[in-house]
Amino acid sequence: MKLQHPPGTKDFFPEDAAKRSHILDTWRRVSIRNGFELVDGPVFELLELYKVKSGEGIVNELFHFQDRGGRELAIRPEFTPTLARMVASRANALPKPIKWFCMPNLCRAERPQRGRLREFWQWNVDVLGSDSPIADAESILAAVDALHAFGLRPEHIRVKISHRQTVKLVLEKLGVPDEKIMPAFELLDGRDKMTAEEFSQGAAKLGLTPDRVERFDQVGRMSYPVGKLDAMARALSLEGLESMGELMALDETLRAFDIADWCEYDMGIVRGLAYYTGTVYEIHEASGAERAIAGGGRYDKLIELFDGPPTPAVGFGMGNVVLEHVLIDKGLMPTDAMPRPDVFVIALTDDAAKALPGTVRRLRLDGWHTRFSYRSSRNVGKLLKEADQCGAVRALILDDGVQSGKAKLKMLQEQGREREVPLENPMTPEPKVEAD
Amino acid sequence: MKLQHPPGTKDFFPEDAAKRSHILDTWRRVSIRNGFELVDGPVFELLELYKVKSGEGIVNELFHFQDRGGRELAIRPEFTPTLARMVASRANALPKPIKWFCMPNLCRAERPQRGRLREFWQWNVDVLGSDSPIADAESILAAVDALHAFGLRPEHIRVKISHRQTVKLVLEKLGVPDEKIMPAFELLDGRDKMTAEEFSQGAAKLGLTPDRVERFDQVGRMSYPVGKLDAMARALSLEGLESMGELMALDETLRAFDIADWCEYDMGIVRGLAYYTGTVYEIHEASGAERAIAGGGRYDKLIELFDGPPTPAVGFGMGNVVLEHVLIDKGLMPTDAMPRPDVFVIALTDDAAKALPGTVRRLRLDGWHTRFSYRSSRNVGKLLKEADQCGAVRALILDDGVQSGKAKLKMLQEQGREREVPLENPMTPEPKVEAD
Numbered sequence: 001m002k003l004q005h006p007p008g009t010k011d012f013f014p015e016d017a018a019k020r021s022h023i024l025d026t027w028r029r030v031s032i033r034n035g036f037e038l039v040d041g042p043v044f045e046l047l048e049l050y051k052v053k054s055g056e057g058i059v060n061e062l063f064h065f066q067d068r069g070g071r072e073l074a075i076r077p078e079f080t081p082t083l084a085r086m087v088a089s090r091a092n093a094l095p096k097p098i099k100w101f102c103m104p105n106l107c108r109a110e111r112p113q114r115g116r117l118r119e120f121w122q123w124n125v126d127v128l129g130s131d132s133p134i135a136d137a138e139s140i141l142a143a144v145d146a147l148h149a150f151g152l153r154p155e156h157i158r159v160k161i162s163h164r165q166t167v168k169l170v171l172e173k174l175g176v177p178d179e180k181i182m183p184a185f186e187l188l189d190g191r192d193k194m195t196a197e198e199f200s201q202g203a204a205k206l207g208l209t210p211d212r213v214e215r216f217d218q219v220g221r222m223s224y225p226v227g228k229l230d231a232m233a234r235a236l237s238l239e240g241l242e243s244m245g246e247l248m249a250l251d252e253t254l255r256a257f258d259i260a261d262w263c264e265y266d267m268g269i270v271r272g273l274a275y276y277t278g279t280v281y282e283i284h285e286a287s288g289a290e291r292a293i294a295g296g297g298r299y300d301k302l303i304e305l306f307d308g309p310p311t312p313a314v315g316f317g318m319g320n321v322v323l324e325h326v327l328i329d330k331g332l333m334p335t336d337a338m339p340r341p342d343v344f345v346i347a348l349t350d351d352a353a354k355a356l357p358g359t360v361r362r363l364r365l366d367g368w369h370t371r372f373s374y375r376s377s378r379n380v381g382k383l384l385k386e387a388d389q390c391g392a393v394r395a396l397i398l399d400d401g402v403q404s405g406k407a408k409l410k411m412l413q414e415q416g417r418e419r420e421v422p423l424e425n426p427m428t429p430e431p432k433v434e435a436d
Numbered sequence: 437m438k439l440q441h442p443p444g445t446k447d448f449f450p451e452d453a454a455k456r457s458h459i460l461d462t463w464r465r466v467s468i469r470n471g472f473e474l475v476d477g478p479v480f481e482l483l484e485l486y487k488v489k490s491g492e493g494i495v496n497e498l499f500h501f502q503d504r505g506g507r508e509l510a511i512r513p514e515f516t517p518t519l520a521r522m523v524a525s526r527a528n529a530l531p532k533p534i535k536w537f538c539m540p541n542l543c544r545a546e547r548p549q550r551g552r553l554r555e556f557w558q559w560n561v562d563v564l565g566s567d568s569p570i571a572d573a574e575s576i577l578a579a580v581d582a583l584h585a586f587g588l589r590p591e592h593i594r595v596k597i598s599h600r601q602t603v604k605l606v607l608e609k610l611g612v613p614d615e616k617i618m619p620a621f622e623l624l625d626g627r628d629k630m631t632a633e634e635f636s637q638g639a640a641k642l643g644l645t646p647d648r649v650e651r652f653d654q655v656g657r658m659s660y661p662v663g664k665l666d667a668m669a670r671a672l673s674l675e676g677l678e679s680m681g682e683l684m685a686l687d688e689t690l691r692a693f694d695i696a697d698w699c700e701y702d703m704g705i706v707r708g709l710a711y712y713t714g715t716v717y718e719i720h721e722a723s724g725a726e727r728a729i730a731g732g733g734r735y736d737k738l739i740e741l742f743d744g745p746p747t748p749a750v751g752f753g754m755g756n757v758v759l760e761h762v763l764i765d766k767g768l769m770p771t772d773a774m775p776r777p778d779v780f781v782i783a784l785t786d787d788a789a790k791a792l793p794g795t796v797r798r799l800r801l802d803g804w805h806t807r808f809s810y811r812s813s814r815n816v817g818k819l820l821k822e823a824d825q826c827g828a829v830r831a832l833i834l835d836d837g838v839q840s841g842k843a844k845l846k847m848l849q850e851q852g853r854e855r856e857v858p859l860e861n862p863m864t865p866e867p868k869v870e871a872d
Contacts, residue, residue, distance in 0.1 A: 021474060390471075
C-alpha cells in the first residue's frame with residue numbers, strides 16, 4: 001500500500017523545498033524593503049466569506065467541509081476575502097496607508113494542469129486607504145522589484161496595464177450597452193484562450209456590428225509604452241477623461257520610479273474579476289508562452305462589501321507555479337539553493353571523538369552550520385568523502401592535536417588548503433599575511 | 437454581516453505575524469545550523485494516510501472532505517505520516533542519515549482551549565536511517581539549541597527523557613501483563629490530567645494489587661539527572677538491560693554536547709502514541725504549568741508501516757502555541773519584532789518631490805527598507821512625525837539641496853543628529869573622525 005500525495009499537490013524534498021524557499025524568501029525580502037508588513041489569516045475560513053466576493057459559483061472551486069458544530073468551512077482559495085475581512089474589522093484603528101503582504105498556501109479544487117496546481121503559494125501585496133495613483137505605482141514597483149531580484153530583466157517581462165473605466169468608455173463608444181460591459185470584460189480577458197471565430201461570435205453576442213467587432217478586436221490588441229499615453233488617448237478619443245487622468249499620474253510615477261521599461265499599456269487587459277474598479281494589470285513573460293505571472297489592480301469598493309468603511313485599495317497576487325516555470329526556463333532558478341554546511345567536523349582518534357560533540361555544539365552556538373558523521377570510522381578518506389558529499393565548505397579535523405588544543409581546518413573547495421587552528425575557536429579568520 | 441475568523445483560528449495582524457515569524461525564523465535558523473534540511477508536503481493528504489498510523493479513531497479529529505473525483509481527503513493534523521510516506525517512497529535513494537525539518541501549519545478538529553488551537557504551526561525535526569543514540573541526542577540538541585536561541589535557560593526548561601522498553605520492563609516487573617502494557621503507558625501519560633483516585637482506579641484495572649499501585653505511582657514520579665543513570669538502574673533493578681545500555685549511550689552524548697543541565701530522566705514519560713519504540717521525551721516549562729512544549733522519541737517501525745524498508749528514526753514536534761505562551765510569560769517575546777524601516781524619505785519642495793521616487797527605488801535596490809509619505813504635504817514636522825510613527829531609524833530629507841546633489845540624513849533615534857549626504861549614495865557610512 002504505497003500511498004501517494006493527492007493529485008495536483010507536491011512533495012517538497014530538500015531540493016524542491018530549497019527552490020520554494022528561494023521564491024518565498026525573495027518575496028519576503030522585497031516586501032520588507034518596499035515597506036510592506038507581513039500579515040496572515042487562517043488556512044480555512046467560513047464558506048460564506050468566499051460567497052460575499054464571488055457568489056455561489058465559487059463553491060465548486062473550493063475544498064469545503066463542515067466542522068462538528070455544523071459550520072460550513074472552506075480551505076482558502078485566495079487571500080483577498082481574508083484581507084478584506086481583517087481590514088474591515090479594524091479599518092478605523094489602522095494607520096493609513098495600510099501596506100500589507102502575505103505569502104499563503106492556497107487550494108483550489110480544479111483539474112491540475114501546467115501552471116495550475118491544487119495547492120500553491122501566492123504573494124499578495126496590497127496598499128489600502130489611499131486613492132493616490134502613487135499607491136498603484138508602488139504596488140507595481142514591488143512586483144517589478146521582486147522580478148528584478150529573481151534576475152529577470154525588462155526584456156523578459158511585460159507589466160500590462162489598463163484601467164477598467166477607460167476600457168468601459170471605449171466599449172461604450174463601440175456601442176456595448178451598460179448591462180453587457182461585464183460580459184465584454186470577460187470576453188476581452190479570455191481572448192488569448194479562444195479562436196478568432198469564438199471571439200467574433202462572442203463580440204456579436206454583445207450586440208456589435210461586424211465593423212465594431214473588428215474595432216473591438218483592435219482595441220484588445222492595442223499596446224502603448226509608458227510615456228506615450230497621450231498617443232493612446234488620441235487613438236481612442238479619450239482625451240480629458242478622469243480615468244485617463246489617473247493613468248497619466250500613474251504613468252508619471254512609473255517613470256519617476258524608473259520602471260517604465262518593464263511596463264506598457266494594453267487595453268486588452270481587464271481582469272475577469274468583478275471587483276476591480278480602476279487600474280488593472282497583469283504581468284506576463286514577454287513571449288506570452290505562459291499564463292500570467294501576476295495580476296492585480298484597484299478595488300475601491302471591496303472593503304465596504306465586507307461591511308468596512310469606504311477604503312480605496314490596490315494590490316496584486318503572484319503565484320509560485322508560473323513564476324517557477326519562468327525562472328527555470330530562463331536559467332534563473334539557483335541549482336544550489338540548499339544551504340551548504342560551513343564546516344563538517346571529523347575525529348581521527350578516540351580521544352578526538354570525545355572532543356567532537358562539544359566542538360560541534362560550540363560552532364552551532366556561534367551560528368555556524370555544522371555537521372559531523374554518525375559513523376564510528378576514523379578513516380580520514382571516508383570521513384572527508386562524507387563531508388564533501390554533503391557540500392561542506394570546510395572540514396575541521398580533530399586528531400592527536402586536541403590534547404594541545406589544536407585542530408586542522410581544511411578548505412574543501414580550494415584545492416584542500418589546510419591550516420592549524422585553535423580548537424576553542426577554530427573558525428577564527430586566517431591572519432592576513434603582509435605581501436613582501 | 438461582520439464575518440469573523442472561524443473559532444480556534446487566528447488572524448495575524450502585523451504585530452502577531454511578527455511574533456509568529458520570530459518563532460518560525462528561529463526554528464529555521466537553528467535547524468539549518470544543526471544540519472537539518474527543509475522539506476514539506478501537501479496541506480491535505482488522502483484520509484487513508486492518517487488511518488495507517490492512527491487507525492479509524494483519528495477521523496473524528498480531522499477536517500476531512502471529498503474532492504470531485506470522490507477521493508477522501510483531510511487537512512494534515514500532523515506531519516509524521518507525510519514524512520513517513522516521503523521517506524518510504526525514496527528510502528533507498530536518500531543518503532543516510534536523513535536529517536529533515538519542516539514547520540507546517542496543522543489543523544485539528546478539536547475544541548479550542550489554552551495551548552491548543554484548531555490551526556497551529558509545528559516544528560518537526562527528524563533523523564532517519566540511524567539507530568545510533570547519537571541521533572536521539574542530536575534531535576534533543578536541536579530542540580535545546582532552539583530554546584536557548586529564544587532566550588530560555590536550563591532553569592526554565594525540563595527535557596524529560598524516558599525509554600519505552602525500560603518502562604515496559606518496569607511495568608512487567610510490577611506484574612502488568614503484556615496485553616495491558618499499552619493501557620498502562622496511556623495511564624502514565626495521562627497521569628497529570630487525572631486525580632489520584634482516578635489514577636489508582638486505572639492502575640487497579642491493569643490488575644495491580646494496592647501495594648503495586650503505589651509502586652506504579654512512585655515509578656511515574658521518579659526523576660534522575662543526566663549522569664545518574666546508574667542510580668536509577670539500581671533503584672529499578674534494571675542493571676545490564678539492553679535498553680538501559682541505549683540510555684547510557686544517550687546519557688554520554690548529552691553530556692558531551694554540554695546540554696545535560698537541560699535534561700533529566702523521568703519514568704513517568706511514555707508518550708501516548710503507539711508507534712514509539714525506544715527513547716521518548718517531552719519538553720516542559722519547569723514549573724509544569726503549561727502543556728508540553730515539545731514531544732518526541734524513537735519510532736523504528738513506522739517507515740515499514742508505510743511500506744518502506746526498515747528505517748530506524750527519531751524526532752520531535754514542537755508547536756508554536758504553548759511555546760508562545762512560555763516566551764510571553766518569561767518576557768522573552770520581542771515587543772519590537774516588526775522590521776523597522778532603515779530610512780523614511782521626505783521631500784520639502786516640489787523639485788525635491790520629483791527626485792523622491794527614484795531615490796526610494798535606488799535605496800530599495802541596495803537592500804534598504806525604505807518608506808515615504810503618500811501625502812503631498814511639504815511640512816517637515818508632519819512628515820518627520822509620520823517617519824517616527826512607522827519606527828524609521830533615519831529620515832532622508834530632500835530639499836533645495838537636490839539641485840546640487842545633496843540631501844540631509846537625520847538619525848531619528850539619536851537626538852535627531854543630522855548630516856549632509858550625497859543624494860546618489862545617501863546611506864554611505866559617516867567618515868570616521870580621528871580623535872584629537
